[in-house]
Amino acid sequence: MDFKQLLKNWLFVAAGVFIASNTASGIHYDSNEALIIVVLLLSACNVFLKPLLMLFSLPFIILTFGVGIWVINALLFLFVGALVSGFHIDSFGSALWGALVVSITSAVASLLFGAPGQRGVNIKVGRPGPPPGGRPQSRGPGVPRKPKPIVEDDDDVIDI
Secondary structure, eight states, X not given: OOHHHHHHHHHHHHHHHXXXXXXXXXXXXXXXXXXXXXXXXXXXXHXXXXXXXXXXXXHHHHHTTTHHHHHHHHHHXXXXXXXXXXXXXXXXXHHHHXXXXXXXXXXXXXXXXXXXXXXXXXXXXXXXXXXXXXXXXXXXXXXXXXXXXXXXXXXXXXXX
């Protein structure tokens, strides 16, 4: 991830925290500096703590059909709110609202402003073996195999 994309993601989280603090009665901030610190800490927690929490709570996430991720986001929101002295979250319900607003804001902004090559997942469905309705073609002795085409940058392709 390059610096430009990182800055965009940070701005999306900042917009989400700002919207959440202005729409929820249980989320308050005393100064703009506190809001900036919250956004920085929340971004750092999303990079470092969230993957570990998701790994350890994977059965809970599967059991709740993904709602557990929302709970993890709310817990991180509460954690960051407890760390920053000028940012206040009154209840877990307010933290759930804040996590929902930040997630929706980030998702919508990524869809609208994300890199074109990073939108969605490409799935290739192929069938190994002979072509349908025919026998495999014989190469004959001494005829080299055709090289497979080289596909570059297929990180998001699922071969089935």
